[in-house]
Amino acid sequence: MNRLSFLFLPLTAIGVSACSSGKLKEEVKRPNIIFMMTDDHTTQAMSCYGGRLLQTPNMDRIANEGIRMDNCYAVNALSGPSRACILTGKFSHVNGFTDNASTFDGSQQTFPKLLQSAGYQTSIVGKWHLITEPQGFDYWCILTGQHEQGDYYNPAFNENGKQIVEQGYTTDIITDKAIEYLENRDKSKPFCMMYHQKAPHRNWMPAPRHLGMFNNTTFPQPATFFDTYEGRGSAAKEQDMSIEHTLTNDWDLKLLTREEMLRDTTNRLYQVYKRMPADVQDKWDSVYAQRISEYRSGKLQGKELISWKYQQYMRDYLATVVAVDENIGRILSYLEKKGELDNTIIIYTSDQGFFLGEHGWFDKRFMYEECQRMPLIIRYPKAIKAGSISDAIAMNVDFAPTLLDFAGVDIPDDIQGKSLKPILTNGSKTPADWRKAAYYHYYEYPAEHSVKRHYGIRTADFKLIHFYNDVDEWEMYDLKNDPNELNNIFGKLEYADKQTELMSLLKEVQKQYKDEDPDEKENELFKGDRRFIKN
Known part of the structure; x- marks a missing residue:
């Protein structure tokens, strides 16, 4: 509906209507919209x-x-x-x-x-x-x-x-x-x-009023926290987004004292820290002092250290x-x-x-x-x-x-x-002709976190993924029996019919959404070195 057509709508569509007494009464207005996104x-x-x-x-x-x-x-x-x-x-x-x-x-x-x-x-x-x-x-x-x-x-x-x-x-x-x-x-x-x-x-970085609010809380670790990626392809194994290796001591874990930041004012954490009012800096120093002390005690090693990093990440x-x-x-x-x-x-x-x-x-x-x-x-x-x-x-x-x-x-x-x-508007009932699958396509590789390019579909019960560009690897998951996506069933005989069905559905979906060359390697979208992209 454009502006011109709106001008010629009947009065009932824009908020008023005639009632039997000859007076005007208010009708349902067009809704306001607030789209909240984090x-x-x-x-x-x-x-x-x-x-x-x-x-x-x-x-x-x-x-x-x-x-x-x-x-x-x-x-x-x-x-x-x-x-x-x-x-x-x-x-x-x-x-x-x-x-x-x-x-x-x-x-x-x-x-x-x-x-x-x-x-x-x-x-x-x-x-x-x-x-x-x-x-x-x-x-x-x-x-x-x-x-x-x-x-x-x-x-x-x-x-x-x-x-x-x-x-x-x-x-x-x-x-x-x-x-x-x-x-x-x-x-x-x-x-x-x-x-x-x-x-x-x-x-x-929490608000001043929330600094340290979870310092005495221990959060449960996910069941897959120490995943070994056994049975899956290179994408899961070669990513650079692990709590063990990728979280940085300064920017992410905030393991720098004020004195250390002042000695290296080029540090990213300091660039944000200096934006805080003095009283907030004081509270920050007090809240993170315990964390810094625990880390530098030398007592944290191996899996215990990884779990400790997880707790600090979750608290913030x-x-x-x-x-x-x-x-x-x-x-x-x-x-x-x-x-x-x-x-x-x-x-x-x-x-x-x-x-x-x-x-x-x-x-x-x-x-x-x-x-x-x-x-x-x-x-x-x-x-x-x-x-x-x-x-x-x-x-x-x-x-x-x-x-x-x-x-x-x-x-x-x-x-x-x-x-x-x-x-x-229909009591959450799904129409009979509703879509069978969600389509996905991720492109940013090589880049920060080193997640390989891939595309695929997610149905009510299964997921099919193709990692491409520098590899040619497929993954498939039975989500009802394997909700944590640990067991790659692609190529397994007992799932052969379902795999064929999903491969066919993937092609249908790609045609529908006009992603008809998903495996391209050097078209204009991907030229150049993208390793230094920041998210």
Whole structure:
């Protein structure tokens, strides 16, 4: 629906209708939209998904008062590519943003542009990470610095083209800016705000009020923490994202005293540390002193040291999630106070999942469940039944058509995702003709973390993956019998029929989504050395 066609809608579509007494009464308004997205937040760290690591009461509220999608998947589990897929409703090979060395073509069609043309007031606040400046937004204020990740303390922003620096903790500041914009928006228009937090992205720096909050908590290790990768191919064995080897002592584990940082002011940790106010630096020093002392005691060796590193990683990662949840509560409270909560579609998701020690890893990129799967909870009581749970296979390319559908805007034919509205508004029932598989394609190799290029499909019960480019290796998993994806059954006789079926389905899906040359090795997307890409 374009702006011109909207002008000629009947009055019932824009908020008023005649009643029998001749007076006008208010009808259902077009819904507002708040699209909440974090960076690297995984379902294992959400209590509404059954996670036992911490409580997330405000995320839980969205799920309990709306719907929880249990099988939503990123189509390329990497920050920039996932964001491009969400904006366009198209896969990476179509929207052109395949890895974090890409540059987003802002001139292309996006769902905020379509909503803007249909009379919505559009905005984005927080992380952007697509290199070019946002288009299709009436207001934008995006993080800059640290390869466009932004800083956890005293962050820099690009606000409608103006460079500014704000004082405070980034998660709180992004929320401040979001609420300030909502307070001063044009109240005559419905709004669509993309509210994007940096947290819980690496290097996991908690808010001052949360420093050390989990210091006395011991988190359970995943069953696969000491995975040996037996029976799997080279990709799992050659990655560079292990808690044992890849977490750095300074940037990740924060094992530097103030004196040591002052002796090496080029250190990345110091560059962030110096942004903190003096009182926060003092608290930081006090909180991490025990950690530094434990590490330098020399008593930690072998598996005990790996487990110790895991605990420090979890304590910092989860503390940043606590601030995210608190700030979601602030947004909900603001909307409730203004009487807009129930007229606003509230989506919470992340750009992908994340490993929290599974297989001994942190980070994402792989098509394995912990990071391919992403959280998706949606609250909109006017159309979504509270407490709904869906196992329908969804993908992040579905977000754009879903929001357009709810807003009453025509979905362009070239969008590759499907609207989830029929599922969301039908008691979470999956239509009979719904898709059979989620498609995945990861491109960023060689690069940071050394995860090989691969593509594949994920059905309700099976997963088929092809690692390519520098290798030619297949993996297949029976997810009902092997949910941890430890037993590669590709090529096993007892699964021959299922393998044939999945190979055929993979080809169908690739044809459907026009990824018809997935094994190319040297086309324009991949020329050059990408080993130094930063995520």
